[in-house]
Each structure stands twice: as structure tokens, then as C-alpha cells.
Amino acid sequence: MGEGILKKRKLIIEEISEEGRVTQEDSIASGNVTCEEEIEMPEKEMSFEHHDEPRVLQSDEVCLLDDTNSDIESPSSDIEIGKSVVIMTKTSNAASKEEKPCAFQSASFKLFIDYGNRLKKIHGKPITVPKYEPERVKMVDQKLSTNAIIRLAGKKFIQFLETSSEDLSMNCLLFSEAFSSLKKEDARDVEIVFYLLASADQVDQKQFDHARMLLEHCEELSSCVGDPVQRLVYYFSKALNEKIDQETMRKTPSNLGIKQLQDVEEGMMTVNSTALALNKVFPACYIIQLAGIQAIVELASEAKKIHIIDFAIKAGQHHSMLIQALADESECHLEHLKVTAVGTASKSKIEETGNRLISFAQSLSLPFSFNVVMVDDILDLDEGLLSVNSDEIVVVYSTYFLRSLLGQPDRLESLMRVIRSIKPSLMIVAEVESNRNSPVFVNRFIEALFFFGAHFDSLEDCMKNDESNKSIMESFYFSTGINNIVATEGQQRAFREVKIEVWRAFFDRFGMLETPLSISSLAQAKAVIKNYSCGRSCSLDMDGKCLIIGWKETPLYSLSAWTFK
Numbered sequence: 404m405g406e407g408i409l410k411k412r413k414l415i416i417e418e419i420s421e422e423g424r425v426t427q428e429d430s431i432a433s434g435n436v437t438c439e440e441e442i443e444m445p446e447k448e449m450s451f452e453h454h455d456e457p458r459v460l461q462s463d464e465v466c467l468l469d470d471t472n473s474d475i476e477s478p479s480s481d482i483e484i485g486k487s488v489v490i491m492t493k494t495s496n497a498a499s500k501e502e503k504p505c506a507f508q509s510a511s512f513k514l515f516i517d518y519g520n521r522l523k524k525i526h527g528k529p530i531t532v533p534k535y536e537p538e539r540v541k542m543v544d545q546k547l548s549t550n551a552i553i554r555l556a557g558k559k560f561i562q563f564l565e566t567s568s569e570d571l572s573m574n575c576l577l578f579s580e581a582f583s584s585l586k587k588e589d590a591r592d593v594e595i596v597f598y599l600l601a602s603a604d605q606v607d608q609k610q611f612d613h614a615r616m617l618l619e620h621c622e623e624l625s626s627c628v629g630d631p632v633q634r635l636v637y638y639f640s641k642a643l644n645e646k647i648d649q650e651t652m653r654k655t656p657s658n659l660g661i662k663q664l665q666d667v668e669e670g671m672m673t674v675n676s677t678a679l680a681l682n683k684v685f686p687a688c689y690i691i692q693l694a695g696i697q698a699i700v701e702l703a704s705e706a707k708k709i710h711i712i713d714f715a716i717k718a719g720q721h722h723s724m725l726i727q728a729l730a731d732e733s734e735c736h737l738e739h740l741k742v743t744a745v746g747t748a749s750k751s752k753i754e755e756t757g758n759r760l761i762s763f764a765q766s767l768s769l770p771f772s773f774n775v776v777m778v779d780d781i782l783d784l785d786e787g788l789l790s791v792n793s794d795e796i797v798v799v800y801s802t803y804f805l806r807s808l809l810g811q812p813d814r815l816e817s818l819m820r821v822i823r824s825i826k827p828s829l830m831i832v833a834e835v836e837s838n839r840n841s842p843v844f845v846n847r848f849i850e851a852l853f854f855f856g857a858h859f860d861s862l863e864d865c866m867k868n869d870e871s872n873k874s875i876m877e878s879f880y881f882s883t884g885i886n887n888i889v890a891t892e893g894q895q896r897a898f899r900e901v902k903i904e905v906w907r908a909f910f911d912r913f914g915m916l917e918t919p920l921s922i923s924s925l926a927q928a929k930a931v932i933k934n935y936s937c938g939r940s941c942s943l944d945m946d947g948k949c950l951i952i953g954w955k956e957t958p959l960y961s962l963s964a965w966t967f968k
Contacts, residue, residue: 547589548955549631549860550853556596557849560604563597592632595624599636602643603848611647618643627878631859638882639852642889649890678718680872684865686935687952690943691802691962692721693931694924694950695831698964699798700728700735701921702829707738710795712825715804716744719756723763730767740764743774743789750777781814786824799830805906809840809899819913823967830915830965835900836951836958839888851888855881857957865937903949903961914968919948928952 547555585593598620605614618640625637648654682688703709713722722742729735742760744753757773764771776788791797799822808815822830837854841847858881866873887898907917925943928950932938942953949963 549856550956552592552632553596553852553856556593556600559597560600595636599639606643606646607845611651614647631863634877635856635859638885642886645886645890677872677875680869685861686931686941687960690928690931690952691833691960692724694928694962696721696725696728697924697927699725703729703735703737706796708795710741711798711800712743712789713800714745715802716756719760722760726764726769730769739770741772743776745776747778747781782817784821786821789825791825797825797827799827802833806834806900810894823913833962836902836961837900838902840899840901847888853957855885857954857959861954903946915965916968917948918964918966920950920964
């Protein structure tokens with residue numbers, strides 16, 4: 404193995420032994436919405452201080468902030484697995500290639516350490532609801548969660564890197580038959596995730612033949628109908644093979660990523676049976692909808708006319724809930740509710756949504772109108788198209804829309820300027836709480852592995868008696884997201900997310916102030932969880948004034964409210 408690669412891998416282990424919080428400085432920059440490259444940390448001293456004003460770096464992508472923590476709790480201090488597996492590492496011939504910054508792998512692999520108790524470490528106080536406790540999974544009769552398996556496999560992979568020899572390009576890692584404190588299937592799952600991590604490492608090092616050999620093991624041990632870990636590895640293995648095909652020019656990169664995003668968005672534009680089935684058993688979507696519209700209902704108590712400008716309206720279930728809530732509000736004196744849906748595609752689907760809402764509002768005798776504003780490009784949107792009247796209270800409603808513009812910073816900038824120009828009284832923002840916008844492949848891969856690991860785990864618990872809809876969610880929605888994050892680069896990588904602290908820094912540039920969600924909104928969220936059978940595995944926490952919805956150890960979604968200075 405080349406000396407540079409060996410040094411870089413040893414540095415991983417040295418950094419992982421450090422205590423305290425680590426911040427990876429990827430962020431939406433101040434000034435113009437430029438994007439950052441991965442920051443090269445000096446070897447002699449690594450500084451992870453938080454800066455009030457983000458630095459401006461030059462790059463072609465909007466990146467992320469990532470806070471990691473260097474503590475991990477393992478069920479066994481002596482981790483051994485019982486099988487022989489060959490792991491290929493970079494040969495000395497490859498050492499002459501340009502080396503990546505030393506912070507690259509160290510920052511990436513430290514992400515494993517972060518997920519132990521991330522929700523418990525969010526600033527602010529948790530909402531008092533039954534919460535998942537990691538200690539529960541250590542019971543003999545209970546299987547480890549998917550993300551607990553990932554953390555153990557990550558720790559084992561880090562240990563493997565530490566023991567790599569300088570004169571070896573191929574290392575044999577010996578496993579004992581099982582973890583002393585783990586069930587047999589848990590040990591097997593740790594092993595398969597280990598294979599997956601090793602293959603991702605080889606893909607990153609462009610050792611594609613070695614990666615394919617490892618992926619063959621993954622494919623032998625995984626299945627789209629197995630347990631959550633097997634299903635997770637199955638889809639990630641497919642994505643890694645897709646990436647290898649593109650990197651080796653077996654497949655020519657196309658507009659696949661954009662088309663995949665369009666397919667997913669199109670699928671969410673109608674009220675389909677799979678989405679309804681998921682909402683009945685998994686509370687996250689309903690929590691976001693209910694807590695968000697509660698803030699609008701409270702605003703309506705003091706307004707005669709409300710104009711909601713909705714980006715990515717989809718099937719519009721949240722507006723049905725709002726119409727019902729306003730109709731039931733005895734003290735509501737609302738004279739008119741207007742919804743303007745802004746879109747760049749699927750006009751007929753948006754109009755269908757509008758017709759359903761108009762019919763529903765009429766049945767409840769609520770004064771309501773629905774407008775559609777279609778633009779070929781979000782750059783074409785301007786204040787005049789939104790038809791905002793001076794006597795209206797304006798609310799901007801954005802659910803999982805802003806993330807679609809992270810790879811197009813000029814459009815994100817343009818949209819925010821338009822929003823600011825209409826001076827909304829309130830802006831509701833729901834986003835995915837994950838760092839999947841880094842230009843660094845390993846960072847994205849690990850973040851996606853944890854995020855989708857939590858989702859596969861949740862479907863196993865919540866949809867165990869609905870194999871048909873569970874399969875559709877995983878094979879279409881999840882698989883599409885995984886493939887786009889793992890297999891594509893640049894503008895083709897349409898699925899991008901950043902965490903709430905990144906959005907805070909970005910919104911601050913436009914004079915936006917985060918405002919607390921009301922006590923009623925939080926009470927609604929708490930009440931929702933109690934009505935779901937899998938509610939004990941869901942977590943509600945406050946990150947400052949923002950509500951974070953999580954599954955077991957992993958944050959999944961954020962809901963925040965904003966006003967303008």
C-alpha cells in the first residue's frame with residue numbers, strides 16, 4: 404500500500420480516538436450562493452470551530468455542515484465475526500495517483516460515530532413522548548436496529564483500516580463465528596454491511612475490480628425480500644454497481660438522475676394507495692402536515708384573507724386538513740382562503756389537486772379559490788405572477804422543495820429573492836434532516852446508508868403485514884433515491900439534502916428569523932405519535948425552535964417556521 408494512503412488511513416484511527424464534537428465545514432456559503440469543495444485540513448492541527456458567518460469558498464456544488472461526535476457504544480468490547488473475507492486495499496502502483504486531502508476519509512468514517520445518540524445531543528429540550536432507548540436493543544430476544552448494525556459494521560471497518568499492513572495490498576480479516584453478545588442474524592448482518600462498506604471504499608479509490616468482487620459477496624448475502632439490512636444492502640449494492648458501470652464507461656451518463664426525480668415527484672402528485680398505506684402506519688408525514696397547518700390556523704384567527712403560496716403542492720392532503728380545520732374553527736372569521744400552487748411540471752396533476760380542494764371546500768361552505776402558476780424554469784418566477792393583494796396575509800408553504808434547488812444555486816437564490824419581495828407573514832419549511840449534498844462520495848454514501856437504514860427499519864416495524872406496499876416503497880421510492888445519491892455526480896445528482904443549521908445560515912442572508920412553533924403545534928405532534936402503534940420508536944426533539952422527527956437513533960425530517968425582518 405502506498406505510504407500516502409497508509410498515512411491517510413492511520414490518521415482516521417487517530418482522529419476517531421479524539422473526544423468532543425467535530426464539525427465538517429461544508430456549508431451553503433455566504434454572499435452569492437456558491438458551493439464548496441471538501442475542505443483540506445492541515446495535518447498538524449485540525450480546527451473544528453464554529454464560525455458565525457460562513458466562509459465563501461469556490462466550487463460547483465452547495466455543500467453541507469456536518470457535526471459528528473466521537474463516542475460509540477458497542478455491545479461487545481471484543482468484536483469478532485466468524486468468517487474469512489478478503490479485503491483488497493490500494494496497491495503501491497496506485498500510490499502515484501493524486502491523493503485526496505487527509506480530512507476526506509477521516510471526516511467520512513467519523514460519521515459512523517455520530518449516530519449513537521444524535522437525537523439526545525440536539526440543542527434544546529426534547530418533547531416528552533415515549534422515546535426509543537438504544538439499551539432496549541441489547542436484550543437477548545430483541546434484534547438490533549438497522550442503524551445499530553451499521554454502526555457496529557462501521558466500527559469493525561475502522562478497526563480493519565487500523566490493522567492494515569504497509570506492505571500488503573490484500574488483507575485477510577478473520578471473523579469468529581459470532582459476536583459474543585449478538586444473535587446469529589445480527590452478526591450475519593454486521594458482516595454483510597462490512598462487505599458493503601469495504602466495496603464503497605474500493606469504489607472511492609477507483610479499485611473497481613476489487614469493488615466488484617466484494618459486491619458479489621453482498622449480492623450473495625442480500626435480498627430484496629430479506630430482513631431490513633439485507634434489503635438495504637441489496638439496493639445499495641445495485642447503486643454501487645451502477646456507479647462502477649458509469650465510472651468505467653460501460654454506461655454513458657445520461658439524464659437518468661433528473662428523470663428519476665421527475666418520476667418520484669410524479670408519483671407523489673396523486674393520492675396513491677401506497678402513500679396512504681404508509682401514512683396510516685408511519686406518523687412522520689402526518690406530524691409535519693398537522694403541526695404545519697396548525698400554525699396557519701392560529702394565524703387565521705386574526706386574519707380575514709389568507710393567501711398560501713405552495714411550492715411542490717403534490718396531492719395537497721395538507722390543504723384538505725387545513726380546510727377542515729378552518730371549517731371546524733368556531734372563532735374563525737376568515738372571509739377567503741386562497742392557495743396558489745407554483746410548479747414547473749405536471750400542470751394537469753396540479754389542476755386535479757386544485758379541483759379536489761375546491762370541491763372539498765365547497766362541501767364545507769368555506770370560501771376558497773385555487774390558482775396555478777406554471778413556469779418553465781424557477782428563474783422565470785417573479786412577484787407579479789403570484790398575484791398577491793395588499794389585504795391578504797401571505798403564507799409560504801414549502802415541503803421538501805428547496806432541496807431540489809441545492810444543485811442549482813442561482814435558482815435557489817432567485818426563488819428566495821422572490822419570496823422576500825412578497826413579504827410573507829409566515830413561511831413553513833419541511834425538509835429532510837440529512838447531509839446528502841457533499842461532493843465527497845464516501846460522505847454521501849454513509850449519510851444515505853444511515854438515512855435509508857432508518858427507513859427500511861421503520862417499514863419493517865410499521866408495514867410488516869403489508870408486504871405489497873412495503874415492496875413498492877423500497878423498490879421505487881427508496882431505490883430511486885439511493886441510486887441517485889450513490890451512482891450519480893454533478894447535475895445528475897438531483898437528490899440533495901442539508902441539515903437545519905445549513906438552512907439557518909442560508910435563510911439569515913435573506914433577513915429571515917426563525918420563529919417558535921406554537922405549543923398547540925407541538926401538542927398536535929405529540930398526540931399523533933401516541934395514536935400510532937410504532938410511535939414508541941419515533942422521536943420528537945427540538946433543535947432550537949425547529950422540530951426534528953426521528954426514527955430510533957436517526958433524525959429524519961425537520962419542520963421550522965420563519966418570519967422576515
